Amino acid sequence: MADHKAVNKPVRKKDAMALVTGKPVYCDDLAPKDCLIIKLLRSPHAHALVEDINTSIAEKVPGIEAIFTYKDVPDNRFTMAGQTYPEASPYDRLILDKRLRYVGDPVAIVAGENEKAVDKALKLIKVKYDVLEPLLDFRKAKDNDIIVHPEENWRSLCPVGADNKRNLCAREVSENGDIEKAFSQCDVIVEETYHTKANQQAMMETFRAYATKDVYNRLTIVSATQITFHVRRIVATALGIPKTDVRVIKPRIGGGFGAKQTAVMEVYPAFVTYKTGKNSKLVFTREETQTASSPRHEMEVRVKIGATKDGVIKALEMNTLSNTGAYGEHGPTTAGLTGHKALALYSRAEAYRFVYDVVYTNVMSAGAYRGYGATQGMFAVECAVDELAHKLDMDPARLREINITKEGDLMPAYYNETANSCALDRCLDRVKKMIDWDNKYPARDMGNGKIRSVGLALAMQGSCISNLDVGSVALKVNDDGFYSLMIGASDMGTGCDTILSQMAADCMCCDVDNIIVQGVDTDSSPYDSGSYASSTTYITGMAVVKTCAALTEKIKKYGAILLGCDEKDVDFNGKEVYKISSDEKISLKDIANSSMCNNPNALYASEGHASPISPPPFMAGAVEIEVDKETGKIDIIDYKAVVDCGTVINPNLARVQTEGGIAQGIGMALYEDISYNEKGVSRSNSFMQYKIPTRQDIGNVEVEFESSYEPTGPFGAKSIGEIVINTPPPAIANAVYNGTGVRIRELPITSEKVYKGIKNED
Amino acid sequence: MEIKLWINDKLITDNVEPDMPMLEFLRDKGCYSVKRGCETSNCGLCTVWLEGKPILSCTMPLMRANGKHITTLEGLQNEAMEFGAFLADEGADQCGFCNPGFIMNVLAMERELESPTEEDIKEYLTGNLCRCTGYMGQLRAVKKYIEHKRGVKFDG
Numbered sequence: 001m002a003d004h005k006a007v008n009k010p011v012r013k014k015d016a017m018a019l020v021t022g023k024p025v026y027c028d029d030l031a032p033k034d035c036l037i038i039k040l041l042r043s044p045h046a047h048a049l050v051e052d053i054n055t056s057i058a059e060k061v062p063g064i065e066a067i068f069t070y071k072d073v074p075d076n077r078f079t080m081a082g083q084t085y086p087e088a089s090p091y092d093r094l095i096l097d098k099r100l101r102y103v104g105d106p107v108a109i110v111a112g113e114n115e116k117a118v119d120k121a122l123k124l125i126k127v128k129y130d131v132l133e134p135l136l137d138f139r140k141a142k143d144n145d146i147i148v149h150p151e152e153n154w155r156s157l158c159p160v161g162a163d164n165k166r167n168l169c170a171r172e173v174s175e176n177g178d179i180e181k182a183f184s185q186c187d188v189i190v191e192e193t194y195h196t197k198a199n200q201q202a203m204m205e206t207f208r209a210y211a212t213k214d215v216y217n218r219l220t221i222v223s224a225t226q227i228t229f230h231v232r233r234i235v236a237t238a239l240g241i242p243k244t245d246v247r248v249i250k251p252r253i254g255g256g257f258g259a260k261q262t263a264v265m266e267v268y269p270a271f272v273t274y275k276t277g278k279n280s281k282l283v284f285t286r287e288e289t290q291t292a293s294s295p296r297h298e299m300e301v302r303v304k305i306g307a308t309k310d311g312v313i314k315a316l317e318m319n320t321l322s323n324t325g326a327y328g329e330h331g332p333t334t335a336g337l338t339g340h341k342a343l344a345l346y347s348r349a350e351a352y353r354f355v356y357d358v359v360y361t362n363v364m365s366a367g368a369y370r371g372y373g374a375t376q377g378m379f380a381v382e383c384a385v386d387e388l389a390h391k392l393d394m395d396p397a398r399l400r401e402i403n404i405t406k407e408g409d410l411m412p413a414y415y416n417e418t419a420n421s422c423a424l425d426r427c428l429d430r431v432k433k434m435i436d437w438d439n440k441y442p443a444r445d446m447g448n449g450k451i452r453s454v455g456l457a458l459a460m461q462g463s464c465i466s467n468l469d470v471g472s473v474a475l476k477v478n479d480d481g482f483y484s485l486m487i488g489a490s491d492m493g494t495g496c497d498t499i500l501s502q503m504a505a506d507c508m509c510c511d512v513d514n515i516i517v518q519g520v521d522t523d524s525s526p527y528d529s530g531s532y533a534s535s536t537t538y539i540t541g542m543a544v545v546k547t548c549a550a551l552t553e554k555i556k557k558y559g560a561i562l563l564g565c566d567e568k569d570v571d572f573n574g575k576e577v578y579k580i581s582s583d584e585k586i587s588l589k590d591i592a593n594s595s596m597c598n599n600p601n602a603l604y605a606s607e608g609h610a611s612p613i614s615p616p617p618f619m620a621g622a623v624e625i626e627v628d629k630e631t632g633k634i635d636i637i638d639y640k641a642v643v644d645c646g647t648v649i650n651p652n653l654a655r656v657q658t659e660g661g662i663a664q665g666i667g668m669a670l671y672e673d674i675s676y677n678e679k680g681v682s683r684s685n686s687f688m689q690y691k692i693p694t695r696q697d698i699g700n701v702e703v704e705f706e707s708s709y710e711p712t713g714p715f716g717a718k719s720i721g722e723i724v725i726n727t728p729p730p731a732i733a734n735a736v737y738n739g740t741g742v743r744i745r746e747l748p749i750t751s752e753k754v755y756k757g758i759k760n761e762d
Numbered sequence: 763m764e765i766k767l768w769i770n771d772k773l774i775t776d777n778v779e780p781d782m783p784m785l786e787f788l789r790d791k792g793c794y795s796v797k798r799g800c801e802t803s804n805c806g807l808c809t810v811w812l813e814g815k816p817i818l819s820c821t822m823p824l825m826r827a828n829g830k831h832i833t834t835l836e837g838l839q840n841e842a843m844e845f846g847a848f849l850a851d852e853g854a855d856q857c858g859f860c861n862p863g864f865i866m867n868v869l870a871m872e873r874e875l876e877s878p879t880e881e882d883i884k885e886y887l888t889g890n891l892c893r894c895t896g897y898m899g900q901l902r903a904v905k906k907y908i909e910h911k912r913g914v915k916f917d918g
Contacts, residue, residue: 010851010853012850012851012853013850013853013855015855015858016849016855016858017843017847017850018858019846019855019858020842020843020845020846020849020850020855020861020865021795021842021846022794022795022796022834022835022836022842022861022862022865023794023795024795025858026797026859201893202893203859203893203894204797204799204805204807204857204860204891204892204894205799205857205859206799252857252858253857254797254857254859254860255856255857255893255894257893285801286799286800286801286802287801493857493858493859493894494856494894495853495856650853652851652852652853652899653853655853656852656853656854656856656894656896656898656899659895659897659898659899660856660894660895661896662896663896663897664893664896686800686801686802686804687799687800687802687804687805687891688804692891694888694889694891694897695884695887695890695897695900695901696884696885696888698896698897698898701896701898
């Protein structure tokens with residue numbers, strides 16, 4: 001392989017100029033003008049049964065095409081979670097159900113020629129509800145008398161410890177070593193409970209999809225999704241139709257962050273077009289996107305950590321309670337990551353024990369959000385480690401230096417994988433220098449009623465779902481020797497179309513511009529599980545490397561035929577196939593063009609990849625904040641971060657991923673909070689109430705990379721997409737403590753909480 | 763109601779519902795760069811210019827533009843490409859959904875502020891939300907664009 005010409009270079013995203021000039025490339029820009037407009041009538045109650053529903057008057061509104069209720073939909077339970085079949089998430093949904101399980105649960109689907117007619121019809125549907133007592137406190141959910149899913153056809157396809165009659169979506173116990181003995185050897189033990197809230201991904205493009213029938217009378221769904229192939233299965237399962245009848249296309253999508261790893265709304269336009277034969281579209285409002293979607297799981301995480309007086313961590317224990325809400329999307333798998341990822345930061349401990357329960361309640365279903373449970377676990381563990389350091393009277397950075405996972409360590413909590421590539425120690429060392437830790441820890445009184453303090457936290461994530469995720473790509477040679485790269489991974493703005501092209505360019509020794517990229521259409525793209533679990537760079541990237549190797553062999557073989565020699569005697573340098581022993585050669589252009597004349601062997605290759613391991617990226621984040629002692633207000637001054645994502649494939653895109661993840665993490669740490677009133681009605685139904693950071697709220701963010709080399713990754717790469725959200729909540733909580741002595745264990749860390757803490761101390 | 767206005771200097775007369783939001787009308791007329799990110803004037807994605815001044819088209823009744831000039835990114839393609847290249851070279855275009863509204867406001871800022879400091883830039887653009895980039899890449903792009911236009915190093 002030649003030296004890197006494209007990999008590790010800040011290549012401009014292939015779709016960039018279309019995006020910056022505002023071209024119509026997104027779902028709603030492409031929808032046919034004659035689409036029926038769909039809206040959903042939503043439950044005003046957190047828990048109710050539809051006793052009677054009358055649509056006859058509403059149907060008479062001019063322009064109304066169809067109204068559907070629970071009586072009209074198939075009785076096939078399914079999950080909207082975008083996961084590999086058989087999904088860990090239970091089959092607990094219907095397209096419309098008689099039982100309504102949260103405020104916002106769909107009661108009826110209305111489709112009409114225009115928005116005004118649909119709005120009018122929505123008001124004229126008469127529903128009689130049997131209102132039931134809702135289950136709103138997730139701490140009381142397990143074995144409660146109120147059962148969220150009493151139905152007999154509820155199904156769990158995987159052994160995740162689910163039991164709908166106990167409101168349990170999942171339960172697991174895992175451990176390594178003798179935990180009781182390990183704790184008995186500890187001089188100091190910290191045991192605390194941390195509470196993280198549900199957060200919205202708040203991508204700028206709300207959920208949307210449209211459906212049409214194609215020339216073969218097949219249902220075609222164009223969806224803003226991260227999981228193009230899973231949507232095909234989910235829609236077919238929900239509608240009870242063969243998968244051959246469904247095609248799904250992903251256009252450009254306006255951000256995902258995990259939200260679109262759940263097929264939140266594709267089934268509705270699919271059902272309308274299936275029933276009416278007409279084009280239809282559904283565009284969620286921001287209000288719907290805030291209240292009937294797939295946010296982060298709220299969790300309560302109890303952590304117990306013990307160490308010797310010298311600061312050697314001997315034992316870690318974690319108990320996670322996760323709130324999956326009304327439905328179980330991503331419930332079992334997110335909870336698992338709280339311990340399996342966060343506890344593995346300290347793999348040198350003698351023993352660990354990890355237990356989790358995932359429970360149903362009558363609030364909106366949770367889903368996947370960047371970090372996927374690891375974020376919640378990391379907040380708990382990284383706060384607890386700081387609390388342990390203070391109890392030991394030790395610098396929290398020093399305590400971490402002693403105990404963190406290092407390259408070559410076995411990580412028992414992380415599925416017994418070995419850290420083959422790990423620069424966490426270097427990340428920590430460098431971030432300390434960047435924030436000037438040794439001079440600034442713990443705090444400085446600025447003399448004007450304000451305190452400046454620093455805090456830090458570490459993080460890890462995975463690079464795929466091991467033994468599960470599949471990535472495959474196809475590459476073909478076209479006229480004059482340009483390549484088409486066909487991928488099934490969903491670029492959601494992160495730039496995977498581009499970074500996969502960079503890898504292909506280096507493998508084929510050509511310019512990135514010589515590769516065109518196309519995705520995703522389930523009818524023609526090679527299979528890919530989808531863009532989630534941080535897997536695209538690592539898994540689909542390896543599929544690119546393997547596919548390029550296979551195509552190179554085919555080019556050499558055909559070149560040798562054209563040169564009239566044995567393929568063993570030739571090599572390929574990207575421009576030509578040449579004879580090793582003489583000057584004879586033939587250009588790729590001539591090979592490509594002659595391959596289109598009297599040639600039975602296609603210059604086409606397609607390979608797939610899966611991995612038995614999921615090498616973690618590592619990261620250290622450090623923050624300097626300023627706290628106003630009079631008001632509790634927190635300002636972010638500087639955020640420094642150092643990431644080990646292995647080889648950086650595209651430094652610009654990796655940097656922006658990191659900066660974006662940190663900004664989301666700052667929002668999660670300081671103010672983002674989905675809350676409900678006593679009836680289960682959301683208080684966070686718009687960007688008026690649910691504030692995400694503006695450019696004035698994030699201080700100065702600076703990112704550096706400290707790369708290890710992952711031997712099993714493409715060009716030595718690991719993942720970057722998710723890990724970057726994990727450090728701000730604990731780093732900021734730790735900084736608040738270092739500045740004020742107030743320990744906030746419940747997110748978000750609002751000014752009110754800090755103010756009250758300061759007053760209580762006085 | 764009868765309405766007469768200019769979109770990107772093209773005269774348009776039409777008959778519209780009195781409560782028609784400007785955003786809907788602009789998209790109906792093929793200005794697909796105009797995006798809706800919220801319904802509450804919080805995100806800045808729907809930013810267009812009315813008589814050269816940035817406004818939020820999602821909550822602006824179309825009739826307010828009667829007899830006036832609306833400009834969208836479709837009417838500023840050369841400038842969009844010129845600034846957009848700086849955004850692209852930071853990798854800060856990302857999903858792109860907020861780009862048109864953001865760029866409309868950057869170009870308005872360029873016309874309105876003579877020599878903005880970093881704080882001025884952040885304040886002027888603070889109503890333009892972006893969930894992908896964390897804003898740092900956008901700031902780098904704006905600074906480099908200003909340097910390019912002024913021909914001197916950004917000193918704000």
